[in-house]
Every structure is written in structure tokens, then in C-alpha cells.
Amino acid sequence: MRIAIVDYGAGNLPSVERALQKLGAETERAIAPEQLAAAKAIVLPGVGHFAAFVDGLRERNLTSSLRAAFDSGKPMLGICLGLQAMFASSEEAPGDPGLAFFPEKVCALPTNVKSPHIGWNQVRRVRESKLLGGIPEDAYFYFAHSYAAPASAEFSVAACDHGFPFAAVIERQNLAAVQFHPEKSGETGAQVLRNFVESVG
Amino acid sequence: MTLARRIIPCLDVDAGRVVKGIEFEGLRDMGDPADLAARYNREGADELVMLDISATFEGRATFLETIRRVAEQLNIPLTAGGGIRTMEDGRAVLRAGADKVTVNTAVVKRPVLLSELAQQFGAQAVVLSIDVKRKGNSWEPYTRGGRDATGMDAAEWAAKAVSLGAGEILLTSIDRDGTCSGFDCELTAKIAATVPVPVIASGGANTFGDFLAVFTDGKADAALAASIFHMETQSIAALKRFLAERGVPVRLSR
Numbered sequence: 001m002r003i004a005i006v007d008y009g010a011g012n013l014p015s016v017e018r019a020l021q022k023l024g025a026e027t028e029r030a031i032a033p034e035q036l037a038a039a040k041a042i043v044l045p046g047v048g049h050f051a052a053f054v055d056g057l058r059e060r061n062l063t064s065s066l067r068a069a070f071d072s073g074k075p076m077l078g079i080c081l082g083l084q085a086m087f088a089s090s091e092e093a094p095g096d097p098g099l100a101f102f103p104e105k106v107c108a109l110p111t112n113v114k115s116p117h118i119g120w121n122q123v124r125r126v127r128e129s130k131l132l133g134g135i136p137e138d139a140y141f142y143f144a145h146s147y148a149a150p151a152s153a154e155f156s157v158a159a160c161d162h163g164f165p166f167a168a169v170i171e172r173q174n175l176a177a178v179q180f181h182p183e184k185s186g187e188t189g190a191q192v193l194r195n196f197v198e199s200v201g
Numbered sequence: 202m203t204l205a206r207r208i209i210p211c212l213d214v215d216a217g218r219v220v221k222g223i224e225f226e227g228l229r230d231m232g233d234p235a236d237l238a239a240r241y242n243r244e245g246a247d248e249l250v251m252l253d254i255s256a257t258f259e260g261r262a263t264f265l266e267t268i269r270r271v272a273e274q275l276n277i278p279l280t281a282g283g284g285i286r287t288m289e290d291g292r293a294v295l296r297a298g299a300d301k302v303t304v305n306t307a308v309v310k311r312p313v314l315l316s317e318l319a320q321q322f323g324a325q326a327v328v329l330s331i332d333v334k335r336k337g338n339s340w341e342p343y344t345r346g347g348r349d350a351t352g353m354d355a356a357e358w359a360a361k362a363v364s365l366g367a368g369e370i371l372l373t374s375i376d377r378d379g380t381c382s383g384f385d386c387e388l389t390a391k392i393a394a395t396v397p398v399p400v401i402a403s404g405g406a407n408t409f410g411d412f413l414a415v416f417t418d419g420k421a422d423a424a425l426a427a428s429i430f431h432m433e434t435q436s437i438a439a440l441k442r443f444l445a446e447r448g449v450p451v452r453l454s455r
Contacts, residue, residue, distance in 0.1 A: 014298055019276065047300075048323040081323075111397065116325040116368045118399050119422065120205040120247055120452045140205055140452040142278060144300070144325040146368075161202050184278045184300065186242075186454075 003200065004030035004039030006066075006082075008046070008056035012183065016045040016079065019183040019190065025197050033065040041200040042069055045183075046081030050106070050147070051093035053081050063099065070101055070175060075200045078177035080145060083170065086177055092147050101175055104153045109146055110163035116146045121180075123158040123168040126151075131169055131176050131195050132158060139188045141168070141180035148179060203450040206416045207247035207423035208437055209401060210430045212237060214253055214283075216260040217267050221428050222379065231431045234267050239274040241430065244437045245454035246277060250371070250425060252303070253283030254346065265297045272298025280328055280371075291318050295326065303371055305330040306344040309351055309358075312365055319366025324398075329367035331355055333388065334375045340388055347375045355388070356395045363396045370400045371425070377405030384411055386419035393420040401425050409435065409443040416449050
């Protein structure tokens with residue numbers, strides 16, 4: 001089973017790749033639309049700036065491939081900025097449209113809390129989550145971000161609080177996305193990735 | 202739901218080995234970086250910091266390879282730095298497997314490097330390291346491993362650096378470093394109240410009580426230590442249980 005990890009030219013790709021391979025998944029760094037079309041599942045990792053990310057996807061002609069993958073029901077996992085890119089837009093780059101798999105807008109964390117939100121935090125489940133299966137309610141996940149989607153987002157299944165309640169896990173049909181870094185979240189994070197890999201079958 | 206306070210072991214690396222500076226003795230070998238990293242990952246460390254302290258070109262050349270070896274062992278975040286001069290140095294460290302890069306001397310000389318790094322990699326990947334000595338009621342940053350005075354004020358420098366793009370501050374008290382007399386809580390509290398980003402306290406850790414003090418009085422978001430963990434004087438798991446029993450939110454390993 002081959003999982004394509006989208007390589008848009010920066011970011012946390014090696015550690016995501018290593019974490020998936022440790023679970024026995026076969027991975028491939030994808031820079032071309034054909035690779036996404038051929039893959040059984042797609043992981044969209046990401047750190048950095050929203051504009052650099054969505055521009056990187058557009059420059060490589062990956063935007064429409066990702067949309068086609070979504071429409072075809074192919075399993076996809078967005079991580080951190082990869083989650084944010086799945087929304088319609090972000091306050092970080094008002095002129096740059098996101099992939100719009102989710103209709104809401106990503107917002108900056110408020111100024112009354114430390115930003116970036118860096119460190120280990122817990123999440124509150126609001127709906128049943130496939131990604132969080134087998135993980136205790138009080139488990140910690142590693143976050144590192146300055147922007148977040150509101151917890152009121154339609155497909156949010158787990159929320160976290162930092163200045164405002166934000167979406168920590170989102171699931172919609174074949175789409176899954178996490179604001180934390182499962183590849184950096186110890187054994188708990190490995191379980192999240194395992195749940196994704198197993199859902200791919 | 203609470204953001205946990207972090208416990209961060211630090212590896213000072215010279216020519217591919219973890220070392221510890223001992224007064225009058227020079228450097229003492231503390232072991233293989235990958236072995237220590239694997240142990241800390243297992244014992245519940247929240248993150249790992251790795252600093253290149255080698256003075257020679259050959260020592261520096263092996264640092265990227267050491268990052269790769271260490272990153273292999275981890276499923277927690279890795280911060281690496283020491284001698285980072287340019288954007289390309291930063292990129293090399295991140296591509297080798299680090300999640301964040303620390304900068305110090307180079308950004309004192311050219312602060313805009315902070316903005317360049319943050320634009321490229323995001324503020325969450327840029328850690329400003331500040332090494333300070335107390336001067337009356339304030340603290341002065343030093344560069345080049347504590348050798349050169351900058352003439353600046355630590356709080357002013359921290360605030361400026363954050364406005365330029367630093368996403369976190371690694372704050373080391375040179376006065377306390379290696380003394381085992383506890384963190385400088387006054388210093389940490391002052392900087393934590395000044396900047397809107399997380400502050401990692403460093404220098405002087407010895408007892409569990411020192412960590413409790415720096416998280417309560419010192420308002421630190423994270424605490425870093427080296428030798429007490431390397432020599433197994435203190436175990437990370439026991440330290441976290443101690444803190445949890447006293448109401449400090451920490452991530453307990455399961």
C-alpha cells in the first residue's frame with residue numbers, strides 16, 4: 001500500500017515519512033499530480049506560512065489533483081498547516097484561497113495568550129473520532145502553530161483551547177486532519193497515524 | 202485541558218559526542234547522542250535540544266549527520282543549533298530532521314535573519330537563544346558562547362527579536378549554568394512577562410524543587426537541563442510525577 005506524502009518544498013516531511021514507515025506503510029514523496037492520482041492515500045504535512053504552502057501546491061499543479069482525490073473518496077490526512085490548507089482561507093494570507101474542503105476561515109490565535117501555541121496539550125472530543133480510536137481521553141498531543149480553525153467548524157470532531165476553542169481533529173468522509181503533529185506526539189501520535197493507515201486498508 | 206509545562210534535556214555535542222564542560226577540566230565525554238536521545242524519548246522527555254559546541258571545522262561537519270542520527274530515535278520534537286549563521290545553515294539543520302533551529306550570535310549581528318527564517322519556516326521553527334549575565338537589576342546578553350558582551354538589555358532584545366519573528370526564547374543564565382544552584386527565577390519571570398512567546402529556562406538545574414520554582418515563581422513554559430539527566434542524577438519520569446503532585450501540569454508517560 002503506497003501513501004503519497006505531498007512534498008511542497010519545505011517542512012516536516014522527513015519525520016512524517018519516518019513515522020509512517022515505522023508503522024509498516026510504504027510511502028512516496030509526491031511532487032507531481034500523477035503520483036497523487038496513483039497513490040492509495042495522501043498525506044499533506046506542513047509547517048510554515050499558509051501562502052507559501054498553497055502557492056507551492058499551485059506551482060506544482062497539485063491543487064486540482066488534491067480536489068480530484070477528495071472527490072474520488074481517496075483517504076487523505078492533513079497535518080498542522082496541511083489541516084489549515086484544507087480550509088477556504090486563512091487570516092495569515094487573506095488573498096490566497098485554500099483547498100476549501102472545509103468552508104470556514106482559519107484565524108490567528110488571539111493576543112491574550114502566548115503565540116505560537118507550542119507544546120503538549122489535551123483535546124476534547126465532541127463527536128466520535130476514527131483517528132482518536134484507542135487513545136485515552138486525557139492523552140497529550142504536540143502542537144506548534146500560530147493560526148487555527150474555529151472549533152465550531154462543521155466537521156470538527158475534537159477541540160483544543162488556546163485563547164479560543166479551535167478544531168484539533170477534523171473528519172469528513174475520506175478526509176481527516178489534525179492541528180497537532182502526530183509524528184512528534186510520542187506513542188499517542190503513532191496511534192493516530194496507525195488509525196489512519198489502518199483506515200486506508 | 203491544559204498546556205503542559207515541558208521538560209527538555211539538552212545535548213551539547215562536539216564532534217559527534219555528547220560532552221559536558223567541567224570547570225578546569227575541559228570537556229568530559231557523556232556518551233553517544235543517539236543513545237541518549239533514545240533514552241530520553243523513552244523516559245518521557247517532552248522535547249530534545251541539541252547544540253553544536255564544537256570549535257573546529259571538522260566538529261561542525263559532523264553535526265548534521267548527528268542530527269540525522271538523533272532524529273531517527275525520536276517521536277518528540279527536536280531543536281538544534283549552535284553556530285547558525287545563515288538561512289542556508291538553518292535550512293540544513295531543519296532538513297536534517299530538526300523541527301526548530303536556535304540562533305544567537307548571528308542574529309545579534311544581523312537581527313533581520315530572524316525575519317528571514319520565520320518567513321521561510323514559520324515562527325514556530327525559530328528559537329532565539331539568549332545567554333545572559335546579571336548586571337544589577339537587569340541582565341546583559343552575551344554572544345559566542347558567553348565570551349562577548351553585547352551591551353544590550355535582555356528584556357529589550359527579547360521583545361525586539363519576537364517582533365522580528367522569534368517564536369520561542371531559550372533563556373540561559375550564564376551565572377547559574379553549571380553551578381547547580383537552581384534556575385534564575387527572577388530572570389525567567391521578567392522575560393516571560395515581557396514577550397508573548399514561550400520561554401524555556403536554562404542554567405542551574407539541580408533538584409526537583411528547582412524545576413517547581415521555575416514553573417511557579419519563574420513563570421517558565423519549559424525547563425531545560427543537561428548533566429543532571431545525563432548522569433542519571435535525576436530521572437525525568439520521577440521529576441514529572443513530583444511536579445504533577447504539586448499541581449504543575451505535565452505530560453505523564455504511559
